[in-house]
Amino acid sequence: MIQVGLRVDVDTLRGTRIGVPNLLQLFEERGIAASFFFSVGPDNMGRHLWRLLRPTFLFKMLRTRAASLYGWEILLRGLFWPGPDIGRRCAELIRSASQAGHEIGLHAWDHQRWQSKVAGMTQHDLQQEMELGHQRLCELIGREPDCAAAPGWRMTNSALELRERFPYRYGSDCRGTGIFRPVIGNRTLTQPQIPSTLPTYDEMVGPKCSPADYYQAVLERVKPDVLNVLTVHAEVEGIVARDLFAQFLQQASQRDLHFVPLGRLLGNEPATDTAEVIRQSIPGRDGWLAVQNSQEQAK
Numbered sequence: 001m002i003q004v005g006l007r008v009d010v011d012t013l014r015g016t017r018i019g020v021p022n023l024l025q026l027f028e029e030r031g032i033a034a035s036f037f038f039s040v041g042p043d044n045m046g047r048h049l050w051r052l053l054r055p056t057f058l059f060k061m062l063r064t065r066a067a068s069l070y071g072w073e074i075l076l077r078g079l080f081w082p083g084p085d086i087g088r089r090c091a092e093l094i095r096s097a098s099q100a101g102h103e104i105g106l107h108a109w110d111h112q113r114w115q116s117k118v119a120g121m122t123q124h125d126l127q128q129e130m131e132l133g134h135q136r137l138c139e140l141i142g143r144e145p146d147c148a149a150a151p152g153w154r155m156t157n158s159a160l161e162l163r164e165r166f167p168y169r170y171g172s173d174c175r176g177t178g179i180f181r182p183v184i185g186n187r188t189l190t191q192p193q194i195p196s197t198l199p200t201y202d203e204m205v206g207p208k209c210s211p212a213d214y215y216q217a218v219l220e221r222v223k224p225d226v227l228n229v230l231t232v233h234a235e236v237e238g239i240v241a242r243d244l245f246a247q248f249l250q251q252a253s254q255r256d257l258h259f260v261p262l263g264r265l266l267g268n269e270p271a272t273d274t275a276e277v278i279r280q281s282i283p284g285r286d287g288w289l290a291v292q293n294s295q296e297q298a299k
């Protein structure tokens, strides 16, 4: 039996409203518990893109780098009124994910703002985004969230330091290979990181990789005796790739893969590995991501 941490990122109102109930149903049918990371403030991200563009077109656009050619700012301009408040509109759905026994984490207050601006945000702004999201998610689920995962794996050292003030068991803010505690200067943080280890759908699917190929590739990349963490998106696996994802879960169980919430991968003892979190680019994704610096890993 191989354990695979299963993380669901929810970025948009549409993903919350349609993708989340689809995934909750799928997980219930298969007896799977996962970690859901919710965006709980304004949706300034998906509304127009997802409504105007067919998802296949969106992915093609991402692959052909139209986003970097024109810039997200321009693609997203035209939002002349504030985006809808996801937490208020989908309170019941978010609560139901918690009541179904899934781990619940904070993804974002404003996903689009964090993803595009985090590197230049002041401590005050960072703290405000985190506080707003934390308070709202507490109200929604009637308890403190278990964990947090920064939008787009965009995490800075300043934000990691602020994160220590929140009562989370862990953060899942970077790509990497093993559970570790971040090192900043000569300080080691207490909250462990559980990195994503496997590529996402939108990073691989394109002219040379069909959606079916992608899920096959994921099955082949899962290995025994290492950390395996798969991130899926409510907007993708809960909507456009729903049937393929259901098939993937079926095939995974035939291979004796067992999906668990990320927190289940933490040992009883605090993580002993430490590493710096650095910025890197990875294939299929524009811009930088936070990555576990494996050179720095020490026992």
Ligand SMILES: [Zn+2]
Residues within 6 Å of the ligand: 009, 010, 011, 107, 111, 151, 152
């Ligand atoms: Zn996200």
